[in-house]
Amino acid sequence: MNALPSIKVAVLGAGGRMGRTVCDAVEAAPGLELVARLDHDDDVAGAAVADVAVDFTVPSATEANVHALVDLGVHAVVGTTGWDADSLARVERRLATQPTVGVLVAPNFALGAVLAMVFAAKAARWFESVEVVELHHPDKVDAPSGTARHTAAAVARARRDAGLGPGPDATAQSLDGARGAVVDGVHVHAVRLRGLVAHEEILLGNPGEQLTIRHDSFDRVSFMPGVLHAVRTLPGRPGLTVGLENLLDLG
Numbered sequence: 001m002n003a004l005p006s007i008k009v010a011v012l013g014a015g016g017r018m019g020r021t022v023c024d025a026v027e028a029a030p031g032l033e034l035v036a037r038l039d040h041d042d043d044v045a046g047a048a049v050a051d052v053a054v055d056f057t058v059p060s061a062t063e064a065n066v067h068a069l070v071d072l073g074v075h076a077v078v079g080t081t082g083w084d085a086d087s088l089a090r091v092e093r094r095l096a097t098q099p100t101v102g103v104l105v106a107p108n109f110a111l112g113a114v115l116a117m118v119f120a121a122k123a124a125r126w127f128e129s130v131e132v133v134e135l136h137h138p139d140k141v142d143a144p145s146g147t148a149r150h151t152a153a154a155v156a157r158a159r160r161d162a163g164l165g166p167g168p169d170a171t172a173q174s175l176d177g178a179r180g181a182v183v184d185g186v187h188v189h190a191v192r193l194r195g196l197v198a199h200e201e202i203l204l205g206n207p208g209e210q211l212t213i214r215h216d217s218f219d220r221v222s223f224m225p226g227v228l229h230a231v232r233t234l235p236g237r238p239g240l241t242v243g244l245e246n247l248l249d250l251g
């Protein structure tokens with residue numbers, strides 16, 4: 001009996017913290033074959049030998065990489081942050097020219113982090129106050145994290161759908177930044193600390209009670225089951241998908 005052909009994988013940002021971990025995970029994964037490691041000065045056309053490319057580069061490069069991958073007919077699993085509604089809409093338009101190609105943009109591939117976001121969105125309508133704290137290693141280039149932005153957006157959507165307004169906040173005087181950034185009306189606070197990897201807390205408050213939902217990635221291997229699941233799933237899912245939760249059959 002013939003074995004199924006393996007899925008050929010290219011990694012963009014292969015020399016980076018995440019890229020190195022993804023290369024190791026792909027090389028160890030049954031049914032996957034690492035066919036290209038691309039970095040800063042390499043032409044994205046080098047990914048043409050792959051079925052799926054995984055992008056963990058930098059916010060300033062990722063959108064151009066994805067456009068190039070779509071043009072090559074290569075599915076793209078994207079973990080790089082920095083995406084907004086406009087850049088996602090541009091990719092969706094590009095995908096219209098390649099109807100069999102899939103792109104997944106996911107701010108976090110750790111299964112626990114995805115569940116934390118989903119749980120927070122479910123809980124958000126039942127609490128007066130919700131704020132998000134993200135905590136990361138100090139080499140991270142962007143703030144707030146893509147995960148915190150995605151979480152805040154999901155919380156805000158759930159509260160809007162439930163007809164809720166902003167949380168209570170009488171603070172009228174503060175130093176710039178003391179109340180964090182505001183994403184879709186939700187306050188988001190960013191900590192950068194040596195020793196950390198990637199962590200998030202969603203704080204939900206009511207009179208007399210608090211619910212804290214916390215996720216910790218202690219090691220970048222935490223992101224690998226989600227990345228490998230996406231690599232295996234995306235070839236059957238054309239178009240743009242935002243968020244790994246959409247590939248997890250969470251009901």
Ligand SMILES: NC(=O)C1=CN([C@@H]2O[C@H](COP(=O)(O)OP(=O)(O)OC[C@H]3O[C@@H](n4cnc5c(N)ncnc54)[C@H](OP(=O)(O)O)[C@@H]3O)[C@@H](O)[C@H]2O)C=CC1
Nearest residue numbers: 013015016017018039040057061079080081106107108109
């Ligand atoms: N979705 C998720 O689960 C996760 C997402 N991330 C996100 O992934 C991204 C990468 O994080 P991390 O690995 O820590 O960052 P690193 O800085 O360690 O790695 C980025 C890599 O990309 C390379 N690079 C820069 N520009 C390009 C380009 N145009 N084409 C190809 N490669 C390029 C860099 O090369 P050089 O150094 O030579 O410039 C470097 O090797 C960040 O946006 C981060 O927030 C991180 C962890 C999990």
Ligand SMILES: O=C(O)C1=N[C@H](C(=O)O)C[C@H](O)C1
Nearest residue numbers: 081107108140145146147198
């Ligand atoms: O830069 C990182 O490290 C991480 N980036 C992603 C983000 O910004 O949400 C995912 C994870 O938090 C690690």
